[in-house]
Structures are given as structure tokens and as C-alpha cells.
Amino acid sequence: MKKRKGFTMVELMVVIIIMAILGLAVIPSLMGSSDKAKYSRAWSDLTAISNAFTAFYGRVGNLPKVSVGENGDWTLQVGTGSEWTNAGITDATKAKDLLQSFLGKPIDKLKDPWGASYAIVDGWTPATGKGHIVVYVDPGTTTATGADADFGGDITVSARKDPYNGDRPMAKLIINIPD
Numbered sequence: 001m002k003k004r005k006g007f008t009m010v011e012l013m014v015v016i017i018i019m020a021i022l023g024l025a026v027i028p029s030l031m032g033s034s035d036k037a038k039y040s041r042a043w044s045d046l047t048a049i050s051n052a053f054t055a056f057y058g059r060v061g062n063l064p065k066v067s068v069g070e071n072g073d074w075t076l077q078v079g080t081g082s083e084w085t086n087a088g089i090t091d092a093t094k095a096k097d098l099l100q101s102f103l104g105k106p107i108d109k110l111k112d113p114w115g116a117s118y119a120i121v122d123g124w125t126p127a128t129g130k131g132h133i134v135v136y137v138d139p140g141t142t143t144a145t146g147a148d149a150d151f152g153g154d155i156t157v158s159a160r161k162d163p164y165n166g167d168r169p170m171a172k173l174i175i176n177i178p179d
Helices: 009-030 033-060 082-086 092-103
Strands: 065-068 074-077 119-122 131-136 143-146 157-162 171-177
Touching (some): 033 131, 033 157, 033 171, 065 119, 074 092
Antiparallel strands (some): 065 074, 143 157
16 A cells, blocks of 8 residues: 555545634624724723823823814913922923823824824913813714713713713813813
8 A cells, every 4th residue: 555645625625614614703793893993992092192291280280271173283272380480390391291201102193993083171270270171082973971980070071982882972081180
């Protein structure tokens, strides 16, 4: 008898069929993972922005007034108290640099997974050191409203909702010190 080398056509077909069945079983579980990853990344970015503001507050003892322009540029306005000068912040550029140092990347370049800039609701007054700041994901086509329970007051935002987290508004309260 001659010793055979390799596989027969039937053996190869069986292996290919088994691999196809396994592949078809895995594909449905991977569908939607990309969408879920976008929401996960957005929550991670919101947390990073919130932590950067918290670190800024810990360093200076106050926060700048913040606005985000239509082109995604962040504008900061600092106060005039001694806490600013003691921290070496004499203008908005230095405040922006300090905030970015805590964030680890240029804040103007930070975009949500859908390509828009993160939005800010700023009711903060640097002169008094009171108010609130909320950072959130622009609503796009799916909107949810963050109510009192989310932010511990009467602050509301219209933000994208997270279908993987009970349609919760994608927003983070950074600070809320009532007047």
C-alpha cells in the first residue's frame, strides 16, 4: 500500500463547512459592536473632560467661564481674583494650557465619535466662584433631556441619548455650586 500525503477533498470541505458555520455564529454578536464602542468612547471622553476641569479646580480653586464656538474652538474667560494670579494664570491662554495639560490633548481637537465638538452649558461665574458647568454630547438626531435628578438642581441639557444605558442623556455635571 502506498502511503498518502495530505488531505482528501472531502476532509477539506468538512473543515471549510465547520469554519463557515462558526463564522456565521460569531457575526451576529459582532454586529452593533462598532456602534456600542462609539457610545463607550463618548462616555470616556466626557469623564476625561470632567476630570480635567476637576483637576483645574483643585489647582486654582476656581473655574474659567467656557464656551464652545460653532467651529469647535473653546473660549475660556478667567476671573480677576488672587487665586488666578497665585496659580500663575494671567490670561485665558494660560488657563486653556493648564486645562489641556490635565486633559492630555488639545481640547479644540477633541471630537465626539460622530464628528462634532463636545458641548458645554456654562452657568459659572469666575468672579463669585459659583454656578454650574455641564459637558455633553451634541444631540445629533437622538435627543434626551437631562433633568434635575441627573444634575442635582434645575439644570437641563438636550443631549444625545445612550440606547445602551437606558436612554440616559450623555452628559456629565462638572460642578454645581448654587448661588
